[in-house]
Amino acid sequence: MPSSTASSATASLTAGVPEAVDALVPADRWDGAWTAAIMRPSGSPWFPTWAEQGFQDQSVRQVIRVGLSGSTLRIRLSNAYGDAPLHVSGASIGRAADGAAVQPGTIRTLRFAGSPSATVPARGKVVSDPLAFPVEARERLTVTLHFQGATGPASYHQVSMTTSYRATGDHHRDAAPTAFTESVAPGFGSWYYLEGVEVADARARPDAVVAFGDSITDGFGATVDGDDRWPDVLAERLLAAGRARPVLNAGIGSNKLLTDSACGGDAGMSRFARDVLEQPRAGTAIVLMGINDIQLHDDRMCGVDRDDPPVTAGRLITGHRTMIRAAHTQGVRIIGATLLPWGGSANWSVDAEAIRGEVNAWIRTGGEYDAVVDFDRALDPEGSGRMPDGLHMGDHLHPSPAGYRVMAEAIDLGVLDH
Structure with a gap:
């Protein structure tokens, strides 16, 4: 509305x-x-x-x-x-x-x-x-x-x-x-x-969807004051479909799954309980995490002279499994989202792309998430490894408002149901 x-x-x-x-x-x-x-x-x-x-x-x-x-x-x-x-x-x-x-x-x-x-x-x-x-x-x-x-x-x-x-x-x-x-x-x-902000009402209510991730969930590249991040568009889709449900945005720009950052927040594994499981009546989580672990090997952009431990697909998958177990312990449905194509971005490399591919293959076929949202294929149906021009903000990493809309429209609303 x-x-x-x-x-x-x-x-x-x-x-x-x-x-x-x-x-x-x-x-x-x-x-x-x-x-x-x-x-x-x-x-x-x-x-x-x-x-x-x-x-x-x-x-x-x-x-x-x-x-x-x-x-x-x-x-x-x-x-x-x-x-x-x-x-x-x-x-x-x-x-x-x-x-x-x-x-x-x-x-x-x-x-x-x-x-x-x-x-x-x-x-x-x-x-x-x-x-x-x-x-x-x-x-x-x-x-x-x-x-x-x-x-x-x-x-x-x-x-x-x-x-x-x-x-x-x-x-x-x-x-x-x-x-x-x-x-x-x-x-x-x-x-x-x-x-x-929390609301109450006398009517029976659906539980919340929590979008958990990094700058791509936070909405870097969206329209300032436009509320057109992918979680916003998802919320609008739910409202238009007569299935109004809160979509809570728990993204943090530059956030990593495995490692704390001085200016990118606590590691995703560390903050998952606070930012997802402690939300009022959280029912479903959508997790999009890992690209910063792959592409940022240190914390120097934050002015900290520190190298992160080497990142492997195995370590990232272990991190995802930790969140899956935590969500299931609390009765929260957890959906895995594939990592976006990033070919052409500043930190892309053949080795890093191989890690992304291995993580995405596990998300798609591992059967450990309750459901999968394939953002990678939605933005790159040809499998080129790159976002088409017009769907990224110019850096080949962060979607544009049009790209965020493609992401939100790729989500089958039925998979959100507990």
């Missing part, structure tokens, strides 16, 4: 609704509607961020698109990589307008244990109180956080492909965009401290 339609469908529902929900929502009624995989504060090799410096007497406005309708919501804030408690002086949510603007009359205060402020423990997280705030699937919202004191370096998600905005002073209740004069890296963007 386009955001304008979603907004008109829900704006009237908000009128007269109290800002706080008195009755407690049972824990098993919360569904994940949006998520971002949180990373340690770091410099980015591609664009500046606000993560290393953090915030002081500033308001940060972040735009997100929820994947499920509901009558009540709450947010999750993460200080996963903070060495000290994080004090949030104020927080609000509203319906997004253009840029940093919020639709008039839609801003609501978020509370934490009844207070308009919150302290997030070092290495911990907090969840806001339930708020009566009806939303529709694919609706755009803004979450605005004010930090009076110095936060120190910020736990964040580096590549959001969505513009975030900053203002000096406390403007978390402002609908007008006037004070939000700063944005960083308008061509990319990041999210800060915001880990999730």
